[in-house]
Amino acid sequence: MSNISRDDVANLAKLARIDMSDSELDHLSNELAVILDAVARVQEVAGADVPPTSHPLPLKNVFRADEVRPSLTPEEALSGAPAQEEQRFKVPQILGEE
Amino acid sequence: MALKYEDVIAKYEPVLGLEVHVELGTESKMFCGCNTVFGAAPNTQTCPVCLGLPGSLPVVNGKAIEYTIAIGLALNCSIAPFSRFARKNYFYPDMPKNFQTSQYDEPICVNGYLDVTIDTEEGPKEFRIEIERVHMEEDTGKSLHMGGATGRIHGADYSLLDYNRAGIPLVEIVTKIIPGTGKYAPEVARAYVSELRDILRGLGVSDVKMEQGSLRCDANVSLRPIGVEKLGTRSETKNVNSLRSVERAVRGEMIRHAELLNKGEKVVQETRHFHEDTGLTTPGRSKEQAEDYRYFPEPDLVPVAPTPELIEKIKKSLPEKPSVRRKKLQEAWQVPDKEMAAMINADVLDLVEATVKLGADPTRARSWWLGEIARLANEKGVAAAELPISSADVAEIVALIEKGELTDKLARQVVDGVIAGEGRPAEIIKSRGIQVVSDDSALMVAIEKAIAAQPDVAEKVKGGHLPAAGALIGAVMKETKGQADAAKVRELLLKHLGQA
Numbered sequence: 001m002s003n004i005s006r007d008d009v010a011n012l013a014k015l016a017r018i019d020m021s022d023s024e025l026d027h028l029s030n031e032l033a034v035i036l037d038a039v040a041r042v043q044e045v046a047g048a049d050v051p052p053t054s055h056p057l058p059l060k061n062v063f064r065a066d067e068v069r070p071s072l073t074p075e076e077a078l079s080g081a082p083a084q085e086e087q088r089f090k091v092p093q094i095l096g097e098e
Numbered sequence: 099m100a101l102k103y104e105d106v107i108a109k110y111e112p113v114l115g116l117e118v119h120v121e122l123g124t125e126s127k128m129f130c131g132c133n134t135v136f137g138a139a140p141n142t143q144t145c146p147v148c149l150g151l152p153g154s155l156p157v158v159n160g161k162a163i164e165y166t167i168a169i170g171l172a173l174n175c176s177i178a179p180f181s182r183f184a185r186k187n188y189f190y191p192d193m194p195k196n197f198q199t200s201q202y203d204e205p206i207c208v209n210g211y212l213d214v215t216i217d218t219e220e221g222p223k224e225f226r227i228e229i230e231r232v233h234m235e236e237d238t239g240k241s242l243h244m245g246g247a248t249g250r251i252h253g254a255d256y257s258l259l260d261y262n263r264a265g266i267p268l269v270e271i272v273t274k275i276i277p278g279t280g281k282y283a284p285e286v287a288r289a290y291v292s293e294l295r296d297i298l299r300g301l302g303v304s305d306v307k308m309e310q311g312s313l314r315c316d317a318n319v320s321l322r323p324i325g326v327e328k329l330g331t332r333s334e335t336k337n338v339n340s341l342r343s344v345e346r347a348v349r350g351e352m353i354r355h356a357e358l359l360n361k362g363e364k365v366v367q368e369t370r371h372f373h374e375d376t377g378l379t380t381p382g383r384s385k386e387q388a389e390d391y392r393y394f395p396e397p398d399l400v401p402v403a404p405t406p407e408l409i410e411k412i413k414k415s416l417p418e419k420p421s422v423r424r425k426k427l428q429e430a431w432q433v434p435d436k437e438m439a440a441m442i443n444a445d446v447l448d449l450v451e452a453t454v455k456l457g458a459d460p461t462r463a464r465s466w467w468l469g470e471i472a473r474l475a476n477e478k479g480v481a482a483a484e485l486p487i488s489s490a491d492v493a494e495i496v497a498l499i500e501k502g503e504l505t506d507k508l509a510r511q512v513v514d515g516v517i518a519g520e521g522r523p524a525e526i527i528k529s530r531g532i533q534v535v536s537d538d539s540a541l542m543v544a545i546e547k548a549i550a551a552q553p554d555v556a557e558k559v560k561g562g563h564l565p566a567a568g569a570l571i572g573a574v575m576k577e578t579k580g581q582a583d584a585a586k587v588r589e590l591l592l593k594h595l596g597q598a
Contacts, residue, residue, distance in 0.1 A: 054395030063160030069131025088258035
């Protein structure tokens with residue numbers, strides 16, 4: 001059984017800005033442990049001769065030329081924004097008063 | 099009462115660490131084709147990729163990779179045969195993706211160094227600054243904090259985001275810890291950023307404008323009692339945006355740390371903001387809860403594995419090093435070491451070079467940039483390059499002096515006029531009515547008048563007592579409102595009195 005503690009889950013929730021109740025934390029730490037176990041089985045298959053990879057295809061050095069392409073109009077860019085002001089994305093207060 | 103700098107260095111050894119961020123001068127962004135021009139209207143240079151819209155996929159700008167390799171090579175780094183991008187995860191609206199594409203444990207360049215020379219009381223002294231890594235990332239968007247009293251993030255009611263800058267290629271150059279600079283720590287920090295800027299400018303990879311933020315320095319400073327091995331707690335002063343500020347920020351932090359340590363208090367490990375007006379720093383975000391960015395390899399980008407052929411090609415195209423260029427200039431201009439160091443320190447070398455290229459005599463060009471112009475810059479608390487006077491203006495003024503149309507004194511008035519924004523030299527000479535009185539007959543009238551007013555002085559000069567001539571020359575200069583060439587007046591006067 002993988003080891004993911006309730007504190008680990010609480011910390012992750014905090015980093016991801018997800019508000020979780022006590023019962024949700026209990027529930028998820030068990031559930032995540034099961035998921036981690038499932039993923040860990042892949043590691044059993046991969047021997048020392050299989051290098052870790054970040055990409056399913058053996059590609060490297062895929063570059064584009066340094067050419068300017070058309071951007072969105074500001075109206076298009078802002079069309080999905082919940083709020084805007086002065087042609088900028090408007091976001092709620094980031095940090096409170098110290 | 100603030101602690102004196104001498105008392106700080108008598109007791110403590112500073113240790114520096116410098117992180118410099120450079121925006122690359124590519125036409126398009128790091129992972130998409132959006133324009134990178136500075137100063138465009140908000141959110142006119144964005145697309146689904148740099149806005150992080152679902153389904154969009156980034157592709158690396160090949161030019162940015164070449165620029166970064168060039169920077170690494172110029173800083174004597176090894177170029178990694180294999181490197182990857184990573185996601186740096188954090189929740190902050192300056193990146194619309196909720197992560198910044200950066201590099202983590204596989205940077206593109208590692209283990210380099212940069213030698214810098216500073217002018218000390220014991221003559222020029224060289225310090226080797228070791229480079230830990232040079233890695234690629236993307237710049238963030240620009241926030242405006244609205245409401246609240248100060249425009250700062252604390253106490254703001256809400257913030258407005260412009261993502262034009264988000265995704266512009268950014269290179270981060272990180273030094274290893276820099277011990278052993280002692281009392282010269284502030285000067286070494288400044289010299290490092292200055293030398294780095296010259297190298298980057300020479301490579302043509304960035305416009306390196308500190309005032310526009312295309313080159314920014316974060317200065318880590320810690321103190322340890324002299325003789326102690328263990329490093330002290332550091333503070334990180336963010337986004338210091340001029341060479342002068344780098345020096346001031348390091349010195350200021352050294353004094354602040356020493357005051358805390360002398361009182362038996364602890365230095366808090368935190369980021370701090372530098373304030374240009376006071377030269378002091380204030381706390382930013384505390385690093386007490388270590389940040390957890392949960393880096394992981396970026397699955398949407400494939401690895402970068404520069405071939406030896408590419409590295410060799412870039413190596414061959416590297417321009418001459420700034421130190422080599424400076425040596426050549428020094429020889430061509432016949433400048434003593436001390437004057438050379440003064441030009442570098444005042445950051446006028448490029449300006450002097452440009453002035454000389456326009457035909458000015460090197461010695462005259464140098465003395466204007468280091469003299470009157472540097473004095474005015476100092477008075478205004480800005481760099482000479484920021485004053486509204488160009489190398490073309492100075493070259494024009496020097497040419498007028500050489501033609502005898504301006505005296506040094508009048509030329510200073512022209513310089514003042516240019517800096518005051520009154521126009522170009524020729525316009526100021528016209529508008530201020532500046533002209534050298536060189537018509538001998540007009541001068542003779544003034545000389546005879548002066549002799550008539552002070553016959554006893556004239557007798558003394560006639561009798562061979564030449565220093566007395568000063569009083570007569572002074573009277574002539576007064577009569578001509580300072581527009582005559584004093585040397586010329588002296589020559590005519592002495593001739594008239596039979597002493598030449």
